[in-house]
Amino acid sequence: MICLLCQTKKYESDTLLQVLGLKKVLERPICDDCNNQFAAIFTSCKGCGRHQGNNQLCTDCVRWQIDGKRLLQHRALYQYNDAMKLFMQRYKFYGEYAIRHVFNRKLKDLVKSRDTDMVVPIPVSYHTLMTRGFNQTIGLFENVRLTDLLVTIKSSKQRQSKFSRYDRLNREQFFMIENKTAVIGKDITLVDDVYTTGMTLYHAADILYQAGAKNVKSCSLAR
Amino acid sequence: MDRYYGRQIVVPKIDAITAGLKIRPCFINDVCQRCGQINHYILPNQQFYCKACFILGRVSSLDVMLSLPEPNHFSNQVELTWKGQLTKQQNRVSNALLKTFSKNGEHLVWAVTGAGKTEMMFPLIYMALKQSKRVAIVSPRVDVIVELAPRIQEAFMNTDLAVLYGDQNEAYQYTPLVLATTHQMLNFRAAFDLMIIDEVDSFPYAGNQMLEYGVEKARKQLSTLIYLTATPTKKLRKKSNAGLIATSYLPLRFHQNLLPEIVTKTINDWRKKLPTKCLKQLQTFYKNQQRFLIFVPKVADTKTLCKVIKSHIPEMKGDFVSASDDLRQEKVESMRQENIQYLVTTTILERGVTFPGIDVIIFGAEEDTFTENALVQIAGRVGRSKERPTGLVQAYVQHINFKILAAQRQIKSMNKKGRMLKNQL
Structure with missing residues (x-):
């Protein structure tokens, strides 16, 4: 096996159960050394999936409730630590599309566990699509059946990560639904690559609720 | 623009x-x-x-x-600020290079480690810069580039020099003199009139189509290409033997002494326990304050061996370095500054680096990481100063193999030629 992230060759041996064919042999995309650098989220805020000691609502989520939002019950796989930051940098800003497979299987399981009618990815702007060449969310959730309902309104050239929290919270709606009838009365899971302030996902949820969605949850790779 | x-x-x-x-x-x-x-x-x-x-x-x-096409917008007000003297043999090579340059040809300089290859280039570079030509000195190895940079800058103090390699923060600037890794050549197109490739036979350049293409594309159609090496690849040797490329051969080091030969000693598994023979050798080094390099086959060995040595002789200052080390340049620099007495390293320091007056120990010389040429290069780290033109190259092996014998033979044959040349003088 060659690790997708560090490109070194690693040998792994099957366990007895795997040799006997009693357990499925799963090809792992990355080596243990790389895998251990990512910090999984175990207990988290039930509103936004933030890693914390208990599953109570965090202050951010309380604030969202005060703002009159229905909480997204967000779930994420990993904390946004240095390793994840580096992964995102390679994947999104250097455009290394090949490493989208690293978390494919786990993300598929995560989406499956949410058990909703449809899965909607957050879109990227036309400019991003023409420079990066791909939508990072669709890449990460490649083997999940996605319904690409949303489109961006403004082709805003600046990237999210260049905004401060205040800037992000005060931006106007930047999504639009192409086919409004498709969402009426549906249970929807929104998927994104990283949940930072939650602004992007709440904007998307707003517009889905407006179009008549019954319930909107969300999940992402990192939080 | x-x-x-x-x-x-x-x-x-x-x-x-x-x-x-x-x-x-x-x-x-x-x-x-x-x-x-x-x-x-x-x-x-x-x-x-x-x-x-x-x-x-x-x-x-x-x-x-x-x-944009290369316009050669450079002043020809160049000064060679290097005040050293070339030896008679170096001069001969240097003149041959000037001749090749006037014909826009290719040239192989096959000179033993420590022959003073860089210095032999100075008259050539000077000549090129004087004609407002653009010059690139490239090498597959970052360490070679980092070490060359101050030496080249010192020789051409009034000329702008750009140093380009992977993880470096300086922004690119348009300069007549470029010092770069071979990878950086991919970003150039028909830019250089004179291209000098140092250590052509080393990884990752040798046999890498992409880098060869990059270097070929970075130089102008009418330009001069110089290969420098102590251990040419088979391909280059064949080309040279067939007379397809002008070749200068220099079997003597700049201080007119012969290459140190590799001495082997058989030991038990050094990864399990540091053998007494090695420990004794290390203690002698410590007593004499002799600085030395230790070469090991694997990156993982650098850290463990350094720890073991520190547990035996804690007073002796040392460090370990490998390609994946973030502090790589700093550690090599502290060895150069004589802040530490030894450095445990992999083959990254096998060539292109000079620590005057050191000795060398090779652990696991029989393993695949050390090729014949690598061993010859490692031996070439020793005796690179006039004050101490000889030294010890100790290879600890668990068993001897053909590769080690071949390396010893290669050094011997070069020394034989060197001795002949010396007798002629």
Whole structure:
């Protein structure tokens, strides 16, 4: 096996159960050394999936409730630590599309566990699509059946990560639904690559609720 | 604008492009125009990017390349501030190089380690700069580039020098003299009139089509190409023997002494327990304050062996370094500054680096990491100063193999030629 992230060759041996064919042999995309650098989220805020000691609502989520939002019950796989930051940098800003497979299987399981009618990815702007060449969310959730309902309104050239929290919270709606009838009365899971302030996902949820969605949850790779 | 001269810079098609620049497609017939390879990774919407040269920044079918032809806008007010003297043999090689330069030819300089290859280049570089030509000195090894930079700058104090390699923060500037790793040549196009490749036979350049293409593309059609090495590859040796490339041979070091030979000693498994023989040797080094390098086959060995040595002789200052080390340059620098007495390293320091008056120990010399040429190069780290022209090259092996014998034979045959040359003087 060659690790997708560090490109070194690693040998792994099957366990007895795997040799006997009693357990499925799963090809792992990355080596243990790389895998251990990512910090999984175990207990988290039930509103936004933030890693914390208990599953109570965090202050951010309380604030969202005060703002009159229905909480997204967000779930994420990993904390946004240095390793994840580096992964995102390679994947999104250097455009290394090949490493989208690293978390494919786990993300598929995560989406499956949410058990909703449809899965909607957050879109990227036309400019991003023409420079990066791909939508990072669709890449990460490649083997999940996605319904690409949303489109961006403004082709805003600046990237999210260049905004401060205040800037992000005060931006106007930047999504639009192409086919409004498709969402009426549906249970929807929104998927994104990283949940930072939650602004992007709440904007998307707003517009889905407006179009008549019954319930909107969300999940992402990192939080 | 001058940052586009002789370069090719990748930008997205959709971005605004400054008027007056030459725009080239990134792929012609599916061949990447930066690295000359066909190695696509598919993106959505029938787009793709080149996997081969991804490390230098992505080139995709969504991008174009911008460039301007090299105009050679340099002053010819050049001064050679190097005040050293070439030996008689060095002078002979240097003159041969000047002759090749006047014919825009190719030339192989096959000189033993420590023959003073860099110094022999100075008259040639001076001549080229004086004619307002653009000069590149490249090497596959970062360490070689880092060590060469101050020496070249010192020799041409009044000339601007750009030093380019992977993880460095300085922005690119248009200069007549460029010192770079071979990878950086992929970003150039028909820029150089004189290209000098140091340590051509080393990894990753030797046998790497992408880098060979990059170097070929970075130089002008009418230009001079000089190969420098102590241990040419078979391919180069064949080319030289067939007379297809002008060759200068120099079997004597600059201080007219012979190469130190590799001494072998058999030991038990050194990864389990440091053998007494080695410990005794290390203690002698400590007593004499003799500085030394230890070469090990694997990156993982550097840390463990350094720890073991520290547990035995804690007073002796030392460190370990490998390619994946963030503090790589700093550690090598502290060895150079004589802050530490020894450095445990992998083959990254096998060539191109000079620590005057050191000795060398090789652990596990029989393992595959150390090729014949690598061993010859490692032996060449020793005796590189006039004050201490000899030294110890101790190879600890669990068993001897052909490769070690071949390395010893290669050194002996060079010494034989060197001795003959010495007798003629």
